[in-house]
Amino acid sequence: MLIVRIPAARHKLPRRLDRIDAASDHRRMRAVPLSQIRGHRLQVRALQQVITGGRMGHAYLFEGTDAVGKRTLAWSVLARLACWSETPGDACGLCRSCRALQRGDHPDLVQLERDGTFIKIDQVREATARLKFEPVLGKIKGVLIDGAEGLKEEAANALLKTLEEPPPNTVFFLVTSRPQLLLPTIRSRCQVLRFGELASADLATLLQHEGHDPDAALAAAALAEGSLTAARALCDPDKLRIIDAIAEFAFELGSHTPAQAGGWTERLAGILNGEQPGEAAGRADFGRSELLLAVDALRAALRDAMLVACGHDPAGLPHARHAAAMRAMAARCDPDQIAKVLRLCESTEGRMNLNLGARMAWTELAVESSRLLGS
Template identity: 35%
Template sequence: MINNSVSFSRILGQEKAVRFLKGVLSRQRIPHGYLFLGMPGVGKTSTAIAMAQALNCVEPREGEACGRCKPCRGIEDRSFHDLVFLEPENQVIKIEKIRELERILAFKPQFGKYRVTVVREADKMTLEAANAFLKTLEEPPPGNVLVLQASDLSQLMPTIVSRCQKVRFQPIPVPLIASWLAEKKGVDPQKGLLLAKLSEGSIARAVQMLEEEYESKRGECFSRLMELSKLSEGEVLDLALELKGKGRAEQAPIELLFSLWKTWLRDLLLLKTGGPERLLIHGDRLAQLKSGWNAYTIDSLMEALRLLDQAEKDMTGFRNMDLMLENLLLALKRLGTADRAQAVGA
């Protein structure tokens, strides 16, 4: 999520990362390669923009940009040509994009002290693109700073990771997201708190859920999950086909569905282990939660959560999404079916 007006002081919930970067900048020891690691929507891009401002500011103070000089204003309104973004196309970054970047980096920065290149979702580089990028990363032309962003470290070449200064971004605390939603989006406190809990620490995901009105669709989403065990394998494959159709047009709804399922299963796990009801994310749907009490055992809930975690990672990689969805839904069906049978046998 890109915010047009950015400075380090406005980065939400990433005090450790910001403190580290400001310290590096104030000491004037600038590595040429950074790797910003964290889930989507936690401020990696906003921090990269703030860093570009601080590096090119005419009058920086203690690692913070002034926000008033020509480079700062240019970066804010995106007229600054020494801030470059490289992004995936159709979920991948191909070697052609890297070749194009190499041509840009061959020239000195035009207007600032540093050219800052932000490679968004760098974990989506093809192997060919990654090998080409490695050569650039090893010896970038003077005056260039490369900022890679990734959510899945395992999808990056180890040689690329080893040549970058890693900066980790944490999930944003629930109260901060709820306050941000109230201030920036005018969301009422109760709804904002629910969205913040559902977001799993991502402002971008909270905004997507707000726009998709997912908090009002929870009942339908949860019913789909709980009814999986009652469907035939053919019906499960039909559901996968429906989700795949959505995925090709817009991937976010599937990711949001998986996120909602995870919070539902997490609440079931909390109830099954005797946890306090005040910690439930979906406490307003306690009756519906308790109606699914016997659908899963504790072990199967943990396995279902693991499967959904892996599915979210698979969606950002180069895996076959069709096969991934089919296998996921069938596995969730079997977990529920086995546990219903176990409950009946008991």
């Protein structure tokens, strides 16, 4: 099907359209084909089914864990709905709607996000004003509201009016990690899909797709607690150097004396200074955040070591590149010993978060870990 009234429809757009586009983020958004979305398999499948069956609702609320791809998925669904292809599956990438998305100037799909602290009533009014018109390039019109908990009350009420009487061929996506801050009346107008953390393997794959080294992607994903944003931040070379050095340290635990383990605070300072192994230890005053990262990295490494000690194959684990060291550790330590050190990591992290001598806490953790895992 072709749209035959594009010039006229363009003509009818509100004059402030340019401002809406500038305020929205959709120029930066890349629509990932639905079939390539990682994780959230149940949610993706449910959405694919309603798209294929032509049963799409007019408003959806994606709520749950922060930074796990809710907005990306919403944008992908909008891309598919706006696409003119009659073939089931992904958006075609060829029609005028798909091409406009690739250029980043689709006139029918708008994303709203906070302007400062809140999403303001003017933003909502400007976005909903264009919904009075027929779609210009796409099959539908769509509005994605990212961080919907930031809707100011009057903005939420303005949106509510549109949600109560939605214009035809319009789909709303509200995305939030804090659904308790939404007006109940807004929530009740939406079909709600909940999202949890991304699996570590999915995070690693996403990072590799973004060009990160496979080992770095695995190491960062193991510490990111299901958040893609956190995983991306952990791909920083300085952080990766700490994570990798701590993994080596973790799998050596129990094979050296507690005194050698205590010397690790100095070695850690050297790592932070970019020194190579064998160079003199640095005297940099490394901070609590680096030490918290070190504890996180130690815990992630020991989780894998415990699985190997329980008979798990190292090949599928985030620290698979340390398979030989993990097997050696599993041969000298039993799972109960490793579990004790994992509990010690928890209490050490608590002390560090309370700002109770982070460096001393790390030293004690290193010494005590070595003692607990020693034969």
